[in-house]
Amino acid sequence: MRKLFMNNNYAKIISCYAADTAGVCSALFELGGMTIVHDASGCNSTYATHDEPRWFNAESMVYISALTELDMVCGNDDKFIDDVVRSAVTLQPEFIALCNSPIPLMVGTDMRAVACSIEAQTNIPCFAVPTSGMEHYHVGAAKAWELLAERFLPEKAEKIIPQSVNILGATPLDFSINGNVESIVEFLKKSDYKVLASWAMNNTLEELSNSVNAEVNLVIANSGLPLAQYMYKKYNIPFVCGVPVGKSAANDLLEELAHVRQSKVNSYWSACRESCENAQCVIIGESVYSGTLAKALESELGVSCRIIDPLAGDKKLLTCGDKAVGQEKLIAGEFAQADLIVCDNMYLPIVPPGKKYIALPHEAFSGRCYHKARLNLIDKYIDWKSLICRK
Amino acid sequence: MLKSVGKKVDAEFFALPVKAAKFPQLFASELEFNAPTRGMWNIVHTGMLIPRSHQIFVCAQGCLRGVILTAAEMNAMDRMSFVTVKEGDLFDGTLESNAVEGISAILEEMSVKPQAVLVFLSCIQLFAGCDTQAIYDELQKRFPAIDFVECLMHPTMRKSGLTPDAFMRKQLYAPLRENAVADNKSINIIGNDRVTAETSELIIMLKNNGFKVKDIAACQNYDEYLSMSESFCNISYYPTAKAGNEFLCQRLRRKFLHLPLSYSFEEIAENYRILSEELNIKSDFSQAESEARRTLAEARKVIGSMPIAIDYTATLRNLSLARLLLEHDFNVKRIYSDVVIPEEKADFEWLQSHYPELLISPTLHPAMRFAVKTPGSGDEYLAIGQKAACFTGSRHLVNIVSGGGWYGFDGITQMCKAMVNAKNTLSDTEKVIQLKGWGCESCL
Numbered sequence: 112m113r114k115l116f117m118n119n120n121y122a123k124i125i126s127c128y129a130a131d132t133a134g135v136c137s138a139l140f141e142l143g144g145m146t147i148v149h150d151a152s153g154c155n156s157t158y159a160t161h162d163e164p165r166w167f168n169a170e171s172m173v174y175i176s177a178l179t180e181l182d183m184v185c186g187n188d189d190k191f192i193d194d195v196v197r198s199a200v201t202l203q204p205e206f207i208a209l210c211n212s213p214i215p216l217m218v219g220t221d222m223r224a225v226a227c228s229i230e231a232q233t234n235i236p237c238f239a240v241p242t243s244g245m246e247h248y249h250v251g252a253a254k255a256w257e258l259l260a261e262r263f264l265p266e267k268a269e270k271i272i273p274q275s276v277n278i279l280g281a282t283p284l285d286f287s288i289n290g291n292v293e294s295i296v297e298f299l300k301k302s303d304y305k306v307l308a309s310w311a312m313n314n315t316l317e318e319l320s321n322s323v324n325a326e327v328n329l330v331i332a333n334s335g336l337p338l339a340q341y342m343y344k345k346y347n348i349p350f351v352c353g354v355p356v357g358k359s360a361a362n363d364l365l366e367e368l369a370h371v372r373q374s375k376v377n378s379y380w381s382a383c384r385e386s387c388e389n390a391q392c393v394i395i396g397e398s399v400y401s402g403t404l405a406k407a408l409e410s411e412l413g414v415s416c417r418i419i420d421p422l423a424g425d426k427k428l429l430t431c432g433d434k435a436v437g438q439e440k441l442i443a444g445e446f447a448q449a450d451l452i453v454c455d456n457m458y459l460p461i462v463p464p465g466k467k468y469i470a471l472p473h474e475a476f477s478g479r480c481y482h483k484a485r486l487n488l489i490d491k492y493i494d495w496k497s498l499i500c501r502k
Numbered sequence: 503m504l505k506s507v508g509k510k511v512d513a514e515f516f517a518l519p520v521k522a523a524k525f526p527q528l529f530a531s532e533l534e535f536n537a538p539t540r541g542m543w544n545i546v547h548t549g550m551l552i553p554r555s556h557q558i559f560v561c562a563q564g565c566l567r568g569v570i571l572t573a574a575e576m577n578a579m580d581r582m583s584f585v586t587v588k589e590g591d592l593f594d595g596t597l598e599s600n601a602v603e604g605i606s607a608i609l610e611e612m613s614v615k616p617q618a619v620l621v622f623l624s625c626i627q628l629f630a631g632c633d634t635q636a637i638y639d640e641l642q643k644r645f646p647a648i649d650f651v652e653c654l655m656h657p658t659m660r661k662s663g664l665t666p667d668a669f670m671r672k673q674l675y676a677p678l679r680e681n682a683v684a685d686n687k688s689i690n691i692i693g694n695d696r697v698t699a700e701t702s703e704l705i706i707m708l709k710n711n712g713f714k715v716k717d718i719a720a721c722q723n724y725d726e727y728l729s730m731s732e733s734f735c736n737i738s739y740y741p742t743a744k745a746g747n748e749f750l751c752q753r754l755r756r757k758f759l760h761l762p763l764s765y766s767f768e769e770i771a772e773n774y775r776i777l778s779e780e781l782n783i784k785s786d787f788s789q790a791e792s793e794a795r796r797t798l799a800e801a802r803k804v805i806g807s808m809p810i811a812i813d814y815t816a817t818l819r820n821l822s823l824a825r826l827l828l829e830h831d832f833n834v835k836r837i838y839s840d841v842v843i844p845e846e847k848a849d850f851e852w853l854q855s856h857y858p859e860l861l862i863s864p865t866l867h868p869a870m871r872f873a874v875k876t877p878g879s880g881d882e883y884l885a886i887g888q889k890a891a892c893f894t895g896s897r898h899l900v901n902i903v904s905g906g907g908w909y910g911f912d913g914i915t916q917m918c919k920a921m922v923n924a925k926n927t928l929s930d931t932e933k934v935i936q937l938k939g940w941g942c943e944s945c946l
Contacts, residue, residue, distance in 0.1 A: 120586040121604040123611050124579055126571065127586070130564035147533060150564075151625065152657035155536040157568030160938065167538045167874070167932060174533040174868055180659045183629070190531075198533050198868045213562045213626045214658050217592055244564030245589045457574065478571045480945050 122439040126457040128422060129284055129475045131242040133162040134251030134334065135210045136173045137282040139259065140165060142316040145172040145204035147195055149220065150212035152177065154244065161478035162248070164288050172204055183218050192228050199233045205316050206262065207237040208255060212244040236262050247422045248284050248475050249334035249397070256310055256338040263316060268323040268346055276368065277325045277342075278309040279350070280335025284475040285397050286312070287485050294489035295331065298355045302365050310335060327351065327372050332399050333424035343377060352399050352428060353380040354489070357407035361490045364403070379427050384409070386432030390417040393449035395442065395458060396473055398428035404453060404471075407488075412495045419445050451499065456481045462502050469498045516869050517836075521858030525850055526842045534866040538874065539888035541903040541940035542815050543695050545655060545670045546572040549620045550581065550942075551695070552651070552674060554724045556616035558608060560585040560601045561624035565655060569622070576942045581616075583608045587626060597632040602640045609645055617724040618649040618677055625658040649677040664745055672746030674718060675730070680754055682731035690733040691717045692750065693743020696907040696941055703790035704737075704761075704910050707774070711783040735781065739763045739773075739909060741818045741845050762845055763819050763905050763913070765826040767791065770910050790911035794918075798830050801918035805832065805925050808884050811894045813838035813865065816887030817905045821849035823886070826914065828857055837862045838889050865889050877931045884924055886917075888935040897928040903940040 129137075132148045136158050139146050148154040155175040159166045163173075176191050199207055207229060209222050222239035230237040238258045242251050256279075276299055281292045292312045299306050308314050308322040322342070328350040330339045339350035349371045355361035367380045381402030391414045394401045398420045405416035418433040419442060429435065436442055443461040446452050452462050455473040457480065462468050472481035486498075518528065546569045549557050559569050559582075566584050573582035585604030591597055601623070609615060621641065623634055634652070641650050653673050657666055664672065671693040689708055691698055697719045698705055708715050721727040735757040738747035744760045751758035759780055761773035771787070778785035810832055814820045821842065824834050839862060842850045853860055864870060875895025883896035891899045900920045902908075908916040937944050 119607075120588065120600070121584065121608055122586075123583045123608045126574060126579075127563055127566045127584065129567055130562070132564050133567070152534075152660065153568055153655075154564055155534065157564070157571075159536045159538060160540055160936075161567060161571045167936065170872055170874070172868070172871055174535055174871075177531060177534045177866075178658065180662050183658065194531075194533050202868060212564060213587075213592075214629060216589070217626060217629055243562075243589050245562045245587070247563070457579070460579070477574065478567075480571065480574050482946070 119438045119440060124460040125439050125442075126476050129162045129248035130244050131246040131248060131251030132210050132212060132244050133158045134248030134253075134282070134284065135208060135240045135242060135255040137162060137248070137284050138252035138255040138311055138334065139208055140171045140173065140311070141169070141314070142259070142311055142319070143205040144208055144316070145174070145199060145202060145206070146208045146210070147174050147176055148210050148212055149176045149178060149191060149215045149222070150244070151175070151179065151214065154212055162284060162474070164283050164474065164479065164482070172202060174198070178215065183214055186218070188220060188225055192225055192232075195229050196232045199229070199235050204235060206259070207233070207235055208240055208258075209237065210240045210242040210251065212242075216243045238262060249332065249422060249424060252282055252284070252334035253337040256335070257341055260338055260341055264320055264323055270324060271326055272305060272307065272324045273326060274303055275305040275307050275325045277307050277322045277328045277348075279328050279330045279339050280332030280399070281309045281312040282332070282334065283312070285332040285334070285400065285473070287472070287474045287482070289485045290487050291489055294487055295355060298361060298490040299329070304368075310338060323348075327368055329353070329368065330399060332397055333422065333428055336425050336428070339377075347375070349375045349377050351378045351380050352382070352402075354400050354403040356400070356403045356488045357411055357491065357493050359410040360403055360407040363406065381406070382428050382430045384430050385415070386417045386430045387415065388417070388432050389448070390415040390432060391449065392416040392451040392453065393419055393445055394453040395419040395421060396455065396471070397422060397475070398424045402428060407493070408453070408495065411493065414451060456484065459502065464502055467499050467501050469495070470500065512872070516867050517861045517863040519858060520837075520850070520853045520860045520862050523854075523862055525847060526844070528842060528862055529840055529864040529867060532866070533868045535868050535870045537865055537870065537889050537892050539815065539892050539935045540938040541888045541901070541935060543904065543939050544572060545569070545622070545653070545666060546582070547576065547939040547942055548667075548670045548674065548695065549653065550576070550578055551718045552618050552620070552677070553721050553727050554616060555618040555620055555651075556581050556583065557620045557622065558583045558585065558605050559622040559624075559655065560587060560604065560627070561622070561655060562587050562626060565624055569655065572938060575938050575945055577945050578943075592626060592630055597627055597630055598636050601627075601637045605641060606644055609648070615645070615648060618651055620651045620653045620673075622653040622655050624655045628654075628656055628659065651676045665742065668742045668745050671743050672749050675746065675750045677728065678731040678750065678754060679728060680731075682754070684734040684756065685732040686734045687712055688714045688716060688733040690730050690736045691715060692736045692738040692747040693740055694719060694907065695904055698909050699907050699912060699916060701916070702909045702912040703787045704777075707777070707783070707785055707787070711781070735759060737761060740905065741843055763817065763909060765819060765822040765914055765917070767794070767911075769822075773910070787911060790915070794911040794914040797915045797918040801922050802830055802832060804922045805884060807833045808925065809833050809835035809882060810884045810886065811836040811838065811890035811896070813887035813889035814840075815889050815903050816900065817902070818843060819846060819905070820887070821846040821853060823917070824860075825849045825852055828853075834860065835883070836890070836894070838865050838887070838893060840864050840866050863893065865893070881928070884921060886921070891929075891931045891935055897931050898924045899929040899931055899934070900924045901929060901934055901940070
């Protein structure tokens with residue numbers, strides 16, 4: 112075999128992010144539905160072990176179809192449909208969400224037709240979330256919430272509730288269950304906001320339907336952005352992208368929320384930064400959180416920051432100087448140019464020796480490996496210097 | 503405390519009295535639930551048994567995630583790498599070249615090359631008709647000093663041919679050399695996750711007869727591992743190790759012995775009869791047998807009528823174990839199993855005729871989502887296996903997987919001692935059953 116070309120889609124030592132199927136399961140986990148990944152095995156165990164810290168303590172119906180080679184080769188969709196129907200009739204979920212893994216994707220399983228058939232037989236709302244098992248988690252979560260909104264949100268708002276807000280983009284993949292989302296809710300409440308819904312942690316499906324009456328949406332992760340855009344288009348609810356990290360950024364975010372409520376103009380606030388290619392600090396991770404973190408570091412520590420988005424999120428969440436880079440070798444190159452690196456612990460093997468770093472575990476990357484080191488930086492005075500280590 | 507986010511369903515409804523169950527598939531194939539028990543080894547744990555080896559997975563992101571974090575949790579990321587397959591790769595004819603170039607790049611970046619590289623391809627390459635042999639041939643050509651081991655993560659094919667687990671146990675020995683000279687005083691134990699307990703009469707008998715006993719789980723370096731090529735006889739006893747052992751013996755032209763793991767006094771004795779005949783040795787196991795009988799009686803006294811639940815993760819011969827305990831007046835109330843393996847057919851039929859009302863529960867059935875109990879809510883049970891603890895809510899846990907490395911009469915003795923210990927102590931089950939790869943290092 113002749114050497115044809117370079118393949119950069121490899122990693123020698125770092126981890127990989129959770130996949131789109133996990134994003135779907137995580138996004139819908141608490142809503143009383145039934146989520147089924149059309150997969151042989153593995154997807155469910157991976158999700159339940161590494162991507163879902165709620166698995167042991169919450170009775171959520173997330174399953175795999177346990178497909179086999181024979182079913183796939185022979186196009187035996189009936190078994191899949193019958194199995195879902197049988198379980199749904201017994202377990203009576205609020206809705207059924209189906210998602211594809213690589214093999215049914217390859218053989219061209221018509222998941223939308225499968226969903227129609229299941230819905231017709233069960234009278235339970237059923238939809239297919241277009242996944243492949245080959246995209247990042249936020250893509251799956253975003254699609255799941257959009258489809259859910261299309262199916263379950265009322266056509267129109269009843270009455271806009273003054274000073275009300277929804278939180279969009281809450282999953283443990285980005286905000287592990289160490290009080291982050293609760294702190295965001297608390298922060299908004301103490302700032303006189305009424306939090307109508309959090310998509311989708313600590314709320315029921317019924318509570319989410321109240322979202323349409325909000326004055327503004329707060330997008331806390333890129334997974335929430337497509338839903339925010341949908342709600343803006345359909346209900347004219349403007350949004351702000353940002354997370355109340357630290358004190359100064361949290362206060363600025365409040366101001367931006369107030370401004371957007373007035374102006375009704377969407378704000379990619381976390382990306383409204385001065386960023387340059389030779390910034391002292393590189394932050395790698397989900398773009399809304401990282402962007403806010405950059406603001407916090409700039410104002411509280413006085414360092415210039417830029418972001419590396421390894422998840423290929425929406426480019427509007429980046430600013431000039433930021434980069435969308437996902438390959439280990441290229442990321443290592445970016446790290447080599449920085450004085451300070453803020454990253455998940457599983458990036459540390461490619462942080463050059465002698466560099467300063469802040470390790471912030473991110474569930475979507477390192478799973479449960481660093482649960483003991485998780486931080487909740489929401490609306491807190493942060494002693495940044497105490498977080499800085501040297502490799 | 504379990505938080506309900508769906509409708510409550512009584513999972514008990516799906517349990518079957520053993521008399522109503524059918525061999526081998528006890529419950530119809532359905533959607534599958536994944537119980538939060540993580541002790542069972544997966545292909546990553548097993549592959550790591552080859553000393554100084556490195557694993558490279560070539561598959562889709564969703565499939566990579568679990569294996570990468572398996573390695574991470576066992577503090578072995580320095581032995582794990584991956585090449586991602588993207589959707590476009592499936593259709594543009596680059597599956598082979600992407601794999602070769604990605605793996606080559608990883609290896610070229612290593613200052614010290616591993617002696618063996620386990621290359622894991624997956625369902626998608628097989629479905630796409632990828633020329634997998636071309637990948638291995640090219641890699642071998644580029645890196646002649648490395649042993650490339652053909653491995654698969656192919657759960658879609660789990661019901662066609664060898665299961666991924668059995669296949670992995672076969673490939674564990676692929677680098678062993680065919681041209682090694684046979685050593686008539688050296689014997690391998692094949693296909694286990696952990697070394698067989700030194701207290702086992704099997705090991706004692708082999709050693710007392712002058713044999714050196716080798717096991718991959720005890721090998722400290724690659725040369726020691728390769729020296730397993732020399733053993734004249736390979737013994738397996740775990741059900742999923744048999745096929746691999748058979749293949750290995752044919753390839754290396756060695757004596758094949760499969761002495762099934764069992765909890766039956768008769769079957770164990772028969773195993774030793776075969777062993778002594780095949781190796782022409784005297785097998786003296788009377789002391790081990792008496793000890794097993796004594797410990798069993800003692801355990802019965804301590805445990806009394808405490809209800810016992812057994813699952814298949816503790817030992818694949820869980821029905822054999824249930825039979826032993828029932829024959830000795832233990833109060834076995836519940837078995838958690840989805841299928842009956844062929845080795846268990848006789849035990850299954852015995853249970854059907856002697857204890858027809860004994861309940862068998864599935865572990866994968868969708869309703870089992872609602873059967874996960876709060877730890878401590880079922881402490882009246884003695885749970886043998888992590889799934890038994892998970893579904894009964896008992897903290898009286900015999901925390902082993904895959905037989906625990908216990909074998910023979912000593913296996914019964916060790917099991918009884920562990921049961922007595924479990925009766926007298928409470929485990930932090932929520933924590934221990936969620937640790938991945940029982941017996942492996944864990945960063946959690």
